[in-house]
Every structure is written in C-alpha cells, then in structure tokens.
Amino acid sequence: MSFLLVLLVIAFPLLALSFAIVNQGTVAVVTIFGKYQRIMTPGLNFKIPFVEAIFKKISIQSRSIELEFQAITADQANVNFKAMLVYAVMNQEEETIKNVAFKFMDERSFMQALIRTIEGTIRALVATKRQAEVLGLRSEIVIQVKEHIDNTLETWGYHLIDLQLNDIAFDEAIMRSMAQIVASNNLKAAAENEGQALLITKTKAAEAEGNAIRIAAEAEKVAAQLRGQGVALFREEVAKGMAESAKVMKDNQLDASLILFSMWTEAIKHFAEQGKGNVIFLDGSTEGMEKNMKQLTALQQLKEVK
Known part of the structure; x- marks a missing residue:
C-alpha cells in the first residue's frame, strides 16, 4: 500500500509534466537540451518530461506598434512623423517559426531592430526630398517603406500587413512660414481672379457701349437717309404743284x-x-x-x- 502511494506521488507530477497546453493563436517551439526539436500547435500536447522543454511561445496573431520619430529633409527642415505598423508571423511553416524563435535573442531586440529599420528607411527617403514635397509624398513614402520593410521582415519570419503615416508635421516656425506662403498664394490667386473679373466686366461694358454707338450710328444714318428722301420728295411735290399752278395761270392768261x-x-x-x-x-x-x-x-x- 505504501509503495503504491509512493508510485502515485511520483507518477502524478510526471504525468503533469508530460502535457502542455498551447492557446489558440499561438504555437510553441520545443527543444531537447537546448536544440530545436519540433512545434506544438494549439491545444493539448504531449512532451517528454525533463527531456523536452518549451523554448518559446510565439503568437501568430496580428500585432501593431506606434512610432514617433523625426527626419530631416534635403533643405534641412525637421519633419515629425507618427506612424502605425501592423505585422504578423508570415505563416506557420517550420522554417518560418524557427526564424521567429531563434533570429533574435529576445522580443526586445526584435522590436528595436524593427523600429530602427522603419525609421531609417523613412529618413533615407525624406533626406532626398525638399520640405515642400514631403506633404504630397505620403502615399509614395508608404509604398517605398512597405516594399523595403516587407523584404526585411520576411527574412525574420514576419510580413508587413499595413503601414500608416498618421501625422506629418514640421517645426512650428516652418509651419508658420508655410501658412504665410499659402495665405499669400491665396491672396495672389484672389487678386488675379478679381483682375480677370474686372477685365471681363470692362471688356463687356466696352463691347456693349461700342454696340450701342454702332446701333445709334446706323439708326442716325437711316434717319438721315429717310429725312433726305423726305425732303427730296417734298421738293419734288412742291415743284410739281408749282408747275401745275403755273400752267393753269398761264392757260388763263394770268x-x-x-x-x-x-x-x-x-x-x-x-x-x-x-x-x-x-x-x-x-x-x-x-x-x-x-x-x-x-x-x-x-x-x-x-x-x-x-
């Protein structure tokens, strides 16, 4: 009876050490005496007690980090960036999981390398652009960074899901000068529009006045012609009347x-x-x-x- 009790006392811990539970969305990397052995999938898994050990549990779910950093343009303007990165383990294949587990010493080293790579890529691109170009290159920056970062992450066993540049801002002095430039450009555009409108108004008024003068001149010309014709007809009728009167008086010896x-x-x-x-x-x-x-x-x- 005592032997059976001792056996149960020994067997129960061994039995407990023989099973491992892996949560959904996670895989476990198993090693034997420090050497990679296999991968445990989500659920209840068996392992050899005191021989196999779980080296690391790796989440295969999507993860995100927020970044804040500064870059300098080609014309020495400081640009402040706020970005969000969404990434995940590329797949659950054995080689991919091995890269994720053993590529970096720990999670902190991986995050540091990831952040520095993203910042370096964006800084290198911004350094070739002038401050006036940066705000209009948001989509171009995202595309180029995605291409570069995705290739690097694949060698680490990850892939980039999304990169968003949530905010791009210059130093306060530069923002004020840019606002002044925008305001002056708006005033210039408004003045040009007002000048064009005034020119159109003056042109239309001149055309209308010219048309009125031309119409008045035509009317005066027609009126003069009609007056001349009227005077000519009047004189003709007077002459006819006088001729007839003279003939009548002559016939009557007057x-x-x-x-x-x-x-x-x-x-x-x-x-x-x-x-x-x-x-x-x-x-x-x-x-x-x-x-x-x-x-x-x-x-x-x-x-x-x-």
Whole structure:
C-alpha cells in the first residue's frame, strides 16, 4: 500500500509534466537540451518530461506598434512623423517559426531592430526630398517603406500587413512660414481672379457701349437717309404743284408771279404761327414787297433757263 502511494506521488507530477497546453493563436517551439526539436500547435500536447522543454511561445496573431520619430529633409527642415505598423508571423511553416524563435535573442531586440529599420528607411527617403514635397509624398513614402520593410521582415519570419503615416508635421516656425506662403498664394490667386473679373466686366461694358454707338450710328444714318428722301420728295411735290399752278395761270392768261406772291404770304403766315415768341423783322413796305417779288421772279426765271 505504501509503495503504491509512493508510485502515485511520483507518477502524478510526471504525468503533469508530460502535457502542455498551447492557446489558440499561438504555437510553441520545443527543444531537447537546448536544440530545436519540433512545434506544438494549439491545444493539448504531449512532451517528454525533463527531456523536452518549451523554448518559446510565439503568437501568430496580428500585432501593431506606434512610432514617433523625426527626419530631416534635403533643405534641412525637421519633419515629425507618427506612424502605425501592423505585422504578423508570415505563416506557420517550420522554417518560418524557427526564424521567429531563434533570429533574435529576445522580443526586445526584435522590436528595436524593427523600429530602427522603419525609421531609417523613412529618413533615407525624406533626406532626398525638399520640405515642400514631403506633404504630397505620403502615399509614395508608404509604398517605398512597405516594399523595403516587407523584404526585411520576411527574412525574420514576419510580413508587413499595413503601414500608416498618421501625422506629418514640421517645426512650428516652418509651419508658420508655410501658412504665410499659402495665405499669400491665396491672396495672389484672389487678386488675379478679381483682375480677370474686372477685365471681363470692362471688356463687356466696352463691347456693349461700342454696340450701342454702332446701333445709334446706323439708326442716325437711316434717319438721315429717310429725312433726305423726305425732303427730296417734298421738293419734288412742291415743284410739281408749282408747275401745275403755273400752267393753269398761264392757260388763263394770268401772271405766274402771283404764285410767288402767294408763297411769300404763306411763309410770313407760317413765321407768325410757328415763331414761338421770336421776333422776325420783315420789310413790309411797298418797295420792300416789290423788291422781294423781283428777286423771286428772277430766281424763277433763272430756274426756267436752267
């Protein structure tokens, strides 16, 4: 009975040491006397007590780290970066797990190498760019860093899932100068737009004025033509009327100068009606009337001779 009890006391610890539980999302690297032996997958696993030992448990889940560092551009401007890196073990193949387990002495050494590699890659790229180019190269920086880092991580058994540059900021003095440049460029653009708008307004106004002058000139030209035609028609009708009147008086053996006298009296009547208060001096004496009649008769005879 005592022997059985002793056997149970010895067997129970040995039995407990013969099994190991590996959590989901994790694999365990097993060594024998310090040498790699095999990999334990998630679940309950058997191992040889006092011979096999779990060297390291490795998470195969995605992990993330946040970085803050500074870089210097080609024109000596300091740029502050905030980045987030998401990475994971590349796969669960044996060689990959061995790289992850034995490539670095510990997790701290791996993280230090990872951070320094990312910072160095970004700094090397930023050092070839001017400060005005950096803000517009966010996507280019991410692409180039991903390509470089992914190749390096694969040799360590990891792969890069995502890299995000959450913030890119310059020193306060540079930010102020950049803000002033942006403000001055905006003012310049606004002035140019205002000048173009004023030019368009002035041009349209000049075109409108030119069109108005041209239309007015055309109208005046047409009006002058119509006035001239009206005067010509009036004179033609007057001439026809006078010719017919002269013929009638001649047929009746009357002096044609009576027509001129009638026109003279009608003109005086028109002066009186349309004068609007203006004073018109006419020689109303008998000598003056005879003088005017002689002049009108002479003009009529001269016209007949022509």
